[in-house]
Amino acid sequence: MNASFLTALFASGMRQGVPLIYGSVGDCVSEKAGVVGICIEGEIIFGAFFSYLFALRSGNLWLGVLMGAIAGMISSLLVAAWSIYFKQDQSIIGIMFNIFAAGFTNFLNRKIFGVSIASEKIETFKPIKIPGLSEIPVIGEVFFNQDILTYLSIVLAVITLLVMKKTKLGLQMLAVGENPKAAQASGVQVQRYRLIAYMFCGFTAGLAGASLTLSTVGSFTEVISAGRGFICLAIVILARWNPVVACIAGFGFGSIQALQLRLQIMGSVVPHQFFIALPYLITLVVLIVAGHNIRAPKELGVPFDKESR
Amino acid sequence: MKKVVALLLSAVMAIGMMAGCGEKAPAVDSSVAVESSAASVAESSEAQEAEMKIAVILPGSITDESWNHTAYVGLQAIEAMGNYETAYTENITADQAEEYFRNYCESGFDFVLGHGAQYGDACCVVAEEYPDVNFFITGNAPADIPEEELPTNIMFSDYRECEGAYVCGVVAALMTESGKVGYVGGGNNTTQQSDKNAFIEGVASIDPAIEVKTVITGTFDDTALGKETAIAMIEEGVDVILQTCDHTGLGVLEACNEKDVFCFGYTTDQSALIEKPELVLTSMLIDIPFMISSQIDLIKAGNYGGVTFPGLHDGVVSMAPFSANVPAEVAEQVTAIVDQIKSGEIVITPNYSEN
Numbered sequence: 001m002n003a004s005f006l007t008a009l010f011a012s013g014m015r016q017g018v019p020l021i022y023g024s025v026g027d028c029v030s031e032k033a034g035v036v037g038i039c040i041e042g043e044i045i046f047g048a049f050f051s052y053l054f055a056l057r058s059g060n061l062w063l064g065v066l067m068g069a070i071a072g073m074i075s076s077l078l079v080a081a082w083s084i085y086f087k088q089d090q091s092i093i094g095i096m097f098n099i100f101a102a103g104f105t106n107f108l109n110r111k112i113f114g115v116s117i118a119s120e121k122i123e124t125f126k127p128i129k130i131p132g133l134s135e136i137p138v139i140g141e142v143f144f145n146q147d148i149l150t151y152l153s154i155v156l157a158v159i160t161l162l163v164m165k166k167t168k169l170g171l172q173m174l175a176v177g178e179n180p181k182a183a184q185a186s187g188v189q190v191q192r193y194r195l196i197a198y199m200f201c202g203f204t205a206g207l208a209g210a211s212l213t214l215s216t217v218g219s220f221t222e223v224i225s226a227g228r229g230f231i232c233l234a235i236v237i238l239a240r241w242n243p244v245v246a247c248i249a250g251f252g253f254g255s256i257q258a259l260q261l262r263l264q265i266m267g268s269v270v271p272h273q274f275f276i277a278l279p280y281l282i283t284l285v286v287l288i289v290a291g292h293n294i295r296a297p298k299e300l301g302v303p304f305d306k307e308s309r
Numbered sequence: 310m311k312k313v314v315a316l317l318l319s320a321v322m323a324i325g326m327m328a329g330c331g332e333k334a335p336a337v338d339s340s341v342a343v344e345s346s347a348a349s350v351a352e353s354s355e356a357q358e359a360e361m362k363i364a365v366i367l368p369g370s371i372t373d374e375s376w377n378h379t380a381y382v383g384l385q386a387i388e389a390m391g392n393y394e395t396a397y398t399e400n401i402t403a404d405q406a407e408e409y410f411r412n413y414c415e416s417g418f419d420f421v422l423g424h425g426a427q428y429g430d431a432c433c434v435v436a437e438e439y440p441d442v443n444f445f446i447t448g449n450a451p452a453d454i455p456e457e458e459l460p461t462n463i464m465f466s467d468y469r470e471c472e473g474a475y476v477c478g479v480v481a482a483l484m485t486e487s488g489k490v491g492y493v494g495g496g497n498n499t500t501q502q503s504d505k506n507a508f509i510e511g512v513a514s515i516d517p518a519i520e521v522k523t524v525i526t527g528t529f530d531d532t533a534l535g536k537e538t539a540i541a542m543i544e545e546g547v548d549v550i551l552q553t554c555d556h557t558g559l560g561v562l563e564a565c566n567e568k569d570v571f572c573f574g575y576t577t578d579q580s581a582l583i584e585k586p587e588l589v590l591t592s593m594l595i596d597i598p599f600m601i602s603s604q605i606d607l608i609k610a611g612n613y614g615g616v617t618f619p620g621l622h623d624g625v626v627s628m629a630p631f632s633a634n635v636p637a638e639v640a641e642q643v644t645a646i647v648d649q650i651k652s653g654e655i656v657i658t659p660n661y662s663e664n
Contacts, residue, residue, distance in 0.1 A: 008544045012537055019533075106370065115372050115381065121563075121584065216533045218563060221556045222370045226531035257534070261541045264524040265491075271663060273497070276527035 010142040013255025019208040020250035021153040023232035026204030033197035034177035038094025041229025042101025047072040047209025049105040052220040072206020080198040087303035125215040157247035177297035180304045359394035364413040365422045373555040375576040383601035406431035414439040436460035461614040469620030471507035473593030478511020481549040491547040495529040495554025503659035535560025578629040592629035
């Protein structure tokens with residue numbers, strides 16, 4: 001357990017945490033406004049596919065990032081239409097959407113790239129050393145020698161928190177999730193606010209997908225999200241709907257994942273199944289230990305009907 | 310206005326669900342759920358009844374450039390051989406397999422293949438119910454059923470993938486400079502376990518002092534996790550890595566490419582998948598297309614069923630040409646060992662123990 005081991009461990013944790021941070025920051029906002037983001041998983045896949053497609057065809061990574069985020073946002077409209085305007089059960093719509101997203105991106109992937117050609121690689125985002133800060137032992141390497149999408153994810157979390165806590169827009173969002181009737185009475189258009197929150201969630205989930213293809217893998221493989229969207233949901237509850245805490249929790253989850261890989265490498269008599277389950281086990285334990293007085297937004301998951309009493 | 314939007318969105322979602330079902334839903338209605346892999350065959354089969362209807366159940370997706378992709382290629386090879394109608398279903402877990410086997414039998418398929426040892430149990434159950442249908446399992450027979458009690462309409466191709474893994478172990482041991490080599494596996498099935506153990510055995514046959522670091526990622530689909538796994542190994546000093554885990558393995562190759570570390574291809578020659586192909590020392594090739602398509606002749610000959618053990622000796626398992634990074638004397642030594650396995654001088658018994 002020396003410094004270089006810890007540095008490598010947490011640097012890997014940070015890299016693995018980035019998609020989780022993007023996904024959970026967006027979900028914090030949408031859940032605060034009263035809509036559950038079960039659909040993040042599917043939006044990540046959409047984001048991953050379209051960011052790869054556009055980055056590959058245009059040769060511009062930033063266009064890829066933008067189109068990935070927009071793809072996530074547009075796909076979220078589909079879910080939003082059903083859950084906000086047609087007032088259907090958000091979880092069921094979300095699960096249906098995830099199945100649709102996996103199938104639809106597979107379909108596009110095969111139509112565009114075929115099944116037999118070696119997938120074309122793109123040059124991924126490279127780590128950028130932040131002068132000065134990256135010289136700090138351990139912390140410098142972990143937090144200040146990462147690629148640009150990592151820095152953006154942290155900035156996004158901080159800005160989101162500030163907007164939610166300090167601005168009128170943020171407070172109105174909270175009201176929409178806590179007491180939509182009161183919000184409506186004070187002139188807030190509940191459904192419009194929920195739509196905006198949902199779109200923001202789709203936007204960040206798209207970024208999460210982009211970070212998978214454009215900063216980690218360099219290509220798209222089918223169902224690349226591999227369950228990360230669901231981890232985001234747990235992180236949001238753990239973080240009590242606070243984007244900055246979610247950022248830390250995402251980093252924590254990534255680090256435990258990095259740790260279990262390293263524990264396997266060190267070799268032990270413990271079966272590998274235990275290590276594979278470890279990140280999820282710890283998430284569960286933390287939820288039980290630290291979650292005794294978690295209070296979700298009051299109207300979370302409840303469709304709002306303007307005309308109801 | 311609202312109604313029009315609702316209608317439009319429903320239409321989009323419905324189309325989308327169909328696209329999704331193409332891969333995932335049970336093959337009840339063959340026109341919707343079963344994807345016929347070549348349009349031309351579908352057309353010609355309208356004119357005359359297909360000679361045989363063949364279906365494959367796959368654990369992953371056909372775009373993995375590996376295990377599932379080669380089965381798909383095998384299916385295409387069958388189609389090219391004559392008037393056969395083919396279908397496949399992807400992403401089927403072992404617990405779903407029974408339902409899919411049964412669905413294909415009910416839809417009139419004559420030959421149903423389960424691509425993976427994990428389907429063995431389900432196949433045995435269904436095979437007893439449909440004695441007229443022939444089955445095939447790419448892997449060993451379930452260990453808890455005595456060989457004489459296995460249904461006679463199943464062929465188990467207990468091919469020796471572990472022989473390839475053993476040879477990779479030999480190459481890794483001869484090529485490592487740090488004295489540490491790595492194995493990344495995807496999951497918990499007999500093929501994967503025997504690969505891991507044979508790799509360790511192969512390394513030890515050259516130098517027992519070399520450390521073998523192993524990680525089972527638990528997933529065949531998480532490319533990003535595969536990459537982080539390989540990076541973690543490389544940081545521990547590992548300088549040759551074998552992966553046998555499809556999409557996850559592609560991430561391992563990517564990490565090796567980035568960090569200039571030697572690796573091996575799995576199932577197909579995967580050197581073309583990375584920018585520095587010479588880092589892929591060799592690939593263990595498994596001729597799944599041949600393994601599958603050669604069954605047709607056996608079925609026609611009428612003596613189908615049982616357990617076979619293809620391997621290096623009959624070319625079902627083989628090694629791809631060595632990369633430029635492998636020195637001539639290493640290549641010579643490895644080729645000699647391959648020959649010894651072929652002739653039976655070295656016998657590699659699959660070892661299914663987990664740890």
